[in-house]
Amino acid sequence: MTDLPDYRPRIPAQPARVGLVGAGAIARSAHLPAYAAWRIPVVGIASRTAGHARALAADFGIATVHETVDDLLADPDIDVVDIATGPAGRLDLIEAAVRSGKHVLAQKPLSVDAAELPRLRAVLASARERGLRVAVNQNARWAPAWRLATLLVRSGAVGEVVGVTHLHDKPLPPLAGTAFDDVPHMLIADYLVHWIDITRCWLEGAHVVSVTAQDSRVPAQPDAARNPWHAGIQIGTSTGASASLRIVGDARTQSGGCPFWIHGTEGTLRGSVLLGSDFLELERGDARTRFPLEGQWFTDGFAGAMGELLTAVAEDREPENAAEHVLATVELGLAAVASADAGGVPVHPIDLVLTRASDGKASTT
Known part of the structure; x- marks a missing residue:
């Protein structure tokens, strides 16, 4: 490219x-x-x-x-x-x-x-x-690897998205003894919100037909850590595209990150974010392109979120991260929590459409 x-x-x-x-x-x-x-x-x-x-x-x-x-x-x-x-x-x-x-x-x-x-x-x-x-x-929409992946998906770089996969290959932040540990199903309800949100951006255009989530304690998890340290979310859509988000636990690694894959009908994007693991490459046909990246999720992502709002105000349009667009992320998260609360029973949202954020047309239905 x-x-x-x-x-x-x-x-x-x-x-x-x-x-x-x-x-x-x-x-x-x-x-x-x-x-x-x-x-x-x-x-x-x-x-x-x-x-x-x-x-x-x-x-x-x-x-x-x-x-x-x-x-x-x-x-x-x-x-x-x-x-x-x-x-x-x-x-x-x-x-x-x-x-x-x-x-x-x-x-x-x-x-x-x-x-x-x-x-x-x-x-x-x-x-x-x-x-x-x-x-x-x-x-996180403006984490460099995730933001570039979003723009490439929208440009058709991988064709139609077939599947999205995330793996949390890094230690968890300190949770035991914090207010976050008091939140039921915290990893699903709060921590994974960024992963849920970016996934819905890559599945834009689809109806969500099922959300399944599970969490569980892991071997050697301290008693003081009340929330489970394993969590997984699976999303099914009307197009047949699916997504999988997985936290295996408090991973013991010094060289980890959060790798992701976006598989499409015409190519694959693979990359990673956090812990200095950031990269993004596109494989399409016989060509493989690794893109140079500038910046980091922390703190450039925060400038991206505020900057998009400020730019939208200046241009008199809806921002990409408009609350009405993010409502679909909220509904996905609530469905995942409901599934986890029911022991992993699939939840079937009604009329949850992952529409694309664009110039004043952000909507969830």
Whole structure:
């Protein structure tokens, strides 16, 4: 291939001004370093813990620390609200930001509760009526190997997708004793959301007909680790294409990563992300092409997610990571959790279509 698709984050020449809600570890380690590196202006911050907000503001040159989220939402100098908080209360924050006339980037997972989806859709409809953009921080979409793979799949580089496979060949992050370990089926409900989301991007155009998920404890897993360390998800679609996502456990390796394969009717993409394993190659016919990659998921992916929202605002269109597009990811995740909760019984979603994100046409049905 002679023309390599532009897979790097896009930032408009004059980006809208960002206000950050939340001052936790992810804001310090990912959001703000990414925004600083890509010159995304963060002009205000608010947090439940004012001291954390002041510390972040001092370290990253943020001009204004607001005492409350309401104060931040009332700030006329802020155009976009970056909600970098946990799932609890996230919908309330999205709704308040929309009511205040702000565009929104919401942390993932967008929702973990099926009961709140009708209200979420109503909030998104209200935002659309007001010309506001609500996007989701699905930052892994801009991990270099995954982003380039998405663009190549959309260009027809492998023909029609036949199957997607992911293997988690790396140690798990620390889970025992953390709040994440209190989340039922945590690996499926939270950790694998990025893998679910990128997989749906590669299966665009298909109806999901079945979702099957299992999790289980593994040999020598510490008693203190309450959540299972093995998890697997299988997705079947109306086209016959399928997907498999597998975490074998807390893999003992110093040279691992997260390899993936996208098999198509005319070729194969194979690659990996994380732990410095990043690569992507296309095999088609007698030719095999390995693409040079720049950047890393952490932290360029965070610039990609915010940059896409800022670019969409500047171009007056829906972002690729629009919340309405990500709703299909939410429904896939909820189906996987329901399957795991039932001991691996397949779940058959109704009218779950993996539509393509494109210029104002993002939708899940």
